[in-house]
Amino acid sequence: MKITTEQGIDRSYLRISDPCYHYTFGYYSNNSWVDDHRIVLCRFLAKDPKNENDRYDDQLVLVDLVKRTEEVLVKAADYVVSGTKVYYVLEREILYCFDLETRKNHEILRYKGMGFPHMTRDGRYLNWHHTGEGEEGNSGIRLDLQTGEVVTMFTKKFAPPFPVANHMMISPTDPDTIFFSHEGITFYVSNRLWIAELGKEPRNIAKQKLNADGDLGDCYGHECWAADGKGLYFVKYPCSPEPPRGLCYVDIATNEVKMLFSKYPYWHVSADNGGRYLAADTQSGERSCVCLADMKTGEETLLADCRINWVHPCHPHPHFNPGDTRIAFHELDDEGQVVVGIMEI
16 A cells, blocks of 8 residues: 555545555445544455456454554455444345454344445444345344344335435434435435334435426435434436525425535545535546535535445445545546545545
8 A cells, every 4th residue: 555645636645545446435325434633444356446346355454644644454345444443244134343442343234135334323223125035125234232232224225217325324313213315316205315214114205396397307316414414405407407506405394405516526425523614526527526515605616526336336426524724535546556545635
């Protein structure tokens, strides 16, 4: 591994790379930071980086930005970090925890069809996406790490041709509330955002409007929780027939949607921990810009112009460290390796 200094649009940033490995922190909505200067990444090999199913030799590594060091922890790819504990899933069935303080690794639970783990902010509850078999729908499952209790929060299967419910993310502040999305072609999915509350039927939030011709006017996606758990941020995509298009917020109590920022053709959005900033990326062919949106001043500032290939994990997917002082993001280097950029804000 090497850490180099690169030049962004208006400031420099650190780049984590290796001539042999690709690097990723995964999806932007699940935390990969241990603290403000240590981050857990997955490094992997791929014969064809444009084929997201061609990955092998996935390893979780701890990168210290101050010491400029890398430590291999375990062989895994699907993970989430809470403090000094790294929770990861193997074979879509076994949940483990690696403790960075004690250096101990132990099995927590076995549950078939497990993936996409997320956690409450206090580190007590962990949820995952359970993929059903046959005519079963997909479910949001919650684990109480203190008691070991496992609860099915909801099960949902939409009508064809887009039956999939996914992107399950537990509220950071309320373990009885979980978000999920209706996955499908954005031009045709008219009920993208959903909330499930324990003991209640799931409900569609952020109602999408039709245009004058009766076609879907609002194309929504790429959601994340606000830090206080009162709502979610999401993107109204550039392909939406009806303007304005940009970064939005929905209050889960009232279903009220607000358009917050619309200067650039946005793609993904993540929220900071203090409630002031959003980090987003843009859609524009083989390049994507990382942008910082300030909800206090209303400013939208481009930070980095990234080369990408449109294949996971090489979407920038910017997200914040715990202290909201740095943003991590993905890009391609000159050799075509997926690398991680770390920029101070």
